[in-house]
Amino acid sequence: MSWGFLRDLLSGVNKYSTGIGRIWVAIVFMFRLLVYVAAAENIWKYEHDEFECNIKQPGCENVCFDHFFPISHIRLWALQLIIVSTPSLLVVFHVAYRENREKHNQKPYRNPGKIDGGLLCTYLISLILKTGFEIVFLVLFYKLYNGFKIPHLVKCDIRPCPNTVDCYISKPTEKMIFLYFLVATSCLCIILNLSELSYLIFKHSIKCNLKKYMKKQQ
Amino acid sequence: MDWGALHTILGGVNKHSTSIGKIWLTVLFIFRIMILVVAAERVWGDEQDDFVCNTLQPGCRNVCYDHFFPISHIRLWALQLIFVSTPALLVAMHVAYRRHEKKRQFRKGDQKCEYKDIEEIKRQKFRIEGSLWWTYTSSIFFRLIFEAVFMYAFYFMYDGFRMPRLMKCSAWPCPNTVDCFVSRPTEKTVFTIFMIAVSSICILLNVAELCYLLTKFFLRRSKKAGNSKQQPNHENKEETKQNEMNELISDSCQNTVIGFSS
Numbered sequence: 001m002s003w004g005f006l007r008d009l010l011s012g013v014n015k016y017s018t019g020i021g022r023i024w025v026a027i028v029f030m031f032r033l034l035v036y037v038a039a040a041e042n043i044w045k046y047e048h049d050e051f052e053c054n055i056k057q058p059g060c061e062n063v064c065f066d067h068f069f070p071i072s073h074i075r076l077w078a079l080q081l082i083i084v085s086t087p088s089l090l091v092v093f094h095v096a097y098r099e100n101r102e103k104h105n106q107k108p109y110r111n112p113g114k115i116d117g118g119l120l121c122t123y124l125i126s127l128i129l130k131t132g133f134e135i136v137f138l139v140l141f142y143k144l145y146n147g148f149k150i151p152h153l154v155k156c157d158i159r160p161c162p163n164t165v166d167c168y169i170s171k172p173t174e175k176m177i178f179l180y181f182l183v184a185t186s187c188l189c190i191i192l193n194l195s196e197l198s199y200l201i202f203k204h205s206i207k208c209n210l211k212k213y214m215k216k217q218q
Numbered sequence: 219m220d221w222g223a224l225h226t227i228l229g230g231v232n233k234h235s236t237s238i239g240k241i242w243l244t245v246l247f248i249f250r251i252m253i254l255v256v257a258a259e260r261v262w263g264d265e266q267d268d269f270v271c272n273t274l275q276p277g278c279r280n281v282c283y284d285h286f287f288p289i290s291h292i293r294l295w296a297l298q299l300i301f302v303s304t305p306a307l308l309v310a311m312h313v314a315y316r317r318h319e320k321k322r323q324f325r326k327g328d329q330k331c332e333y334k335d336i337e338e339i340k341r342q343k344f345r346i347e348g349s350l351w352w353t354y355t356s357s358i359f360f361r362l363i364f365e366a367v368f369m370y371a372f373y374f375m376y377d378g379f380r381m382p383r384l385m386k387c388s389a390w391p392c393p394n395t396v397d398c399f400v401s402r403p404t405e406k407t408v409f410t411i412f413m414i415a416v417s418s419i420c421i422l423l424n425v426a427e428l429c430y431l432l433t434k435f436f437l438r439r440s441k442k443a444g445n446s447k448q449q450p451n452h453e454n455k456e457e458t459k460q461n462e463m464n465e466l467i468s469d470s471c472q473n474t475v476i477g478f479s480s
Contacts, residue, residue, distance in 0.1 A: 171284055
């Protein structure tokens with residue numbers, strides 16, 4: 001089980017997405033998943049080993065690292081990728097349900113993958129959930145680490161550190177660059193989701209109005 | 219999910235590329251991505267562990283390393299490869315869109331559609347003309363821009379392409395100016411120069427492909443213009459013949475009428 005599993009899942013979602021949805025999938029693959037696996041993971045690999053405090057007191061480094069990094073950036077990033085991709089599965093399940101119904105000849109669909117009726121509601125819900133999760137994670141990042149900056153030095157005075165001790169974080173600039181990259185791609189994905197939402201609502205309302213107009217004419 | 223997934227995605231685009239585009243893709247995967255994964259990552263693997271400063275002051279090594287390497291070479295190359303590969307997705311999306319339209323026509327039973335089945339549509343190779351030409355050319359243009367930007371960023375950040383053996387650091391909390399030694403500087407310089415050389419080759423290939431596409435475009439346009447000029451001459455000949463026929467017919471009619479009247 002690895003990121004390949006998520007990749008396969010999302011490839012399945014791609015089939016039933018709109019054009020904007022496919023651009024969203026491409027951005028998640030190329031600029032988030034691939035960058036995470038190929039570059040970002042290695043930066044945070046030895047973050048604990050390379051976290052150094054100006055003290056020989058045993059346990060002080062451990063306690064300070066745990067205080068300043070309750071959950072590592074890279075783990076939060078991985079959680080974000082997984083949770084943000086999951087609402088798309090609702091669409092896959094709904095299409096599978098439709099195909100199942102068709103198989104048992106209960107209700108024949110012209111095209112089970114076409115985004116209309118109940119599937120449209122599911123798709124809209126998945127978009128709202130995706131956007132919501134993205135915003136929640138961005139806020140979480142901001143609140144946990146007091147903004148998107150990573151300092152060179154943090155001052156720690158938790159027991160068993162005897163006094164206020166200087167602790168140095170490894171590769172803070174590189175980590176900050178990738179953090180900004182993460183924020184930028186998240187914002188881009190939020191914008192894409194909102195555009196897709198507006199596009200679908202607009203398209204559907206025009207269709208409804210046209211139908212009403214045709215009925216009136218008759 | 220790794221570089222193999224990128225290979226699968228770009229492999230699909232390869233079918234619709236020009237020959238130079240196929241060479242570019244081969245160079246990208248063999249001489250850049252493979253070298254990065256198989257060799258370069260090992261060379262830079264211990265970069266911070268083996269970055270040694272001549273001081274016992276805790277934190278000095280971390281701060282000096284961060285000062286001299288704001289972003290590691292390896293990560294910059296990985297980002298460069300990702301950004302440079304992305305424009306090919308535009309072409310992949312355009313091809314997918316065209317296929318989708320053809321499938322829609324086929325399903326509607328459009329008589330204009332010349333395919334026998336859906337499998338044939340999936341296997342079809344699209345020619346680079348019309349709107350696909352514009353998408354393909356824009357993707358090459360963006361590739362060139364990204365390559366150039368990353369090469370400049372590299373040069374700007376590291377003051378050239380050489381990795382020095384020794385760096386002098388006086389950032390706080392280092393007490394004075396401290397000597398810091400980089401691990402494997404020669405090997406890193408060799409790989410840096412190699413990657414820069416292959417980037418330059420890729421830039422040249424992209425420029426050649428761009429020139430080829432533009433030349434083909436202008437040649438096609440001049441052919442079309444040439445064809446449309448020839449057609450009026452052809453039409454004139456036809457008209458002249460018709461006029462002669464009409465005169466003959468009218469002459470013969472007149473003779474017949476005169477014959478009757480007399």
